Amino acid sequence: MTPAPDHIRLMHDGPSGVEAIEARFAAHAYDLHRHDDWLVGVTEQGVQDFHCRGAHRRSTPGRVILIEPGEAHDGQAGAAGGFAYRMLYLPQAWLRAALADAPGGDPGFAATLCDDPALGGAIRAACLALAQPEERLGRDLALDAVLGWLRPHLGRPSRGGAAGRNTRLARRARERLEDDPASDPGADGLARAAGAADRFQLARAFRAAYGTSPHAYLVQVRLLRARRLLAEGLRPALVAAECGFADQSHLGRRFRRAYGLTPAAYRALCTGVPDRGPGMA
DSSP states (O other): OOOOOOEEEEEEOTTTOOEEEEEEESSOOEEEEOOSSEEEEEEEEEOEEEEETTEEEEEOTTOEEEEOTTOOEEEEESSTTOEEEEEEEEOHHHHHHHTTTSOSSOOOOSOSEEOOHHHHHHHHHHHHHHHTTOOHHHHHHHHHHHHHHHGGGGTOOOOOOTTOOOHHHHHHHHHHHHHOTTOOOHHHHHHHHHTOSSHHHHHHHHHHHHSSOHHHHHHHHHHHHHHHHHHTTOOHHHHHHHHTOSSHHHHHHHHHHHHSSOHHHHHHHHHSOOOOSTTOO
8 A cells, every 4th residue: 555645734822832743754754853842742653763862762553752852852664654643842831830839850751652541642632622723721621631641751740639629719710701701711811810829720620610621611601602693593604703613613513513413404493594505504
């Protein structure tokens, strides 16, 4: 079989500075190089060969690659057919701020390769979130999940949940989301509005109070509002803008996953007026 063509896709998250790469290579090889960021990746297909810390490494599907800032490494296919991988580039300032709660010296990775399915899944989910018009809260949640699974590899304990129940914080955040569901405050902005010490404290309090994350709650609030507007006859494109979805396609994906039919089909069922022409979704 002819191997799939090489391709690379780069995504950038402005507020955090995190970058994500999805790549497949059959013939390309990286020369020895370094990065200023923390590299956290997962091999998706094939064998990923590279040198790092003075040794030859081979990463197979599902294995996690951890490279510190300034560590020299290269990269090439280790078997016929090439390899595919996803990688997050975590800025040092972002990681340092996220670990500010944990005492200790400079963080560091104990190993360059590891088997950690939970961390690999979190890396994959974060790359997908950065590649789509997700809500700011959704991207923050995906990056926080990576950080949570990454902490043991950095020699930092997991954040405790003992002080998670704080119904006042949770209620303030819920009211903020319900009062203005079209806005996208992000996890840090929502935490400030609720009076929480940081987004992690708010996440624990919100889950303890409502059994879900602020992001999942926001999506549900937006979908309920979208249902009401569609039932009143508003077109899907206008509903998407009114409810804070990135565009009509974003509304369509969320709506179908939640209710099993498109916004246009739901509108037609409620009003008896079908949508026609370009933009039907």
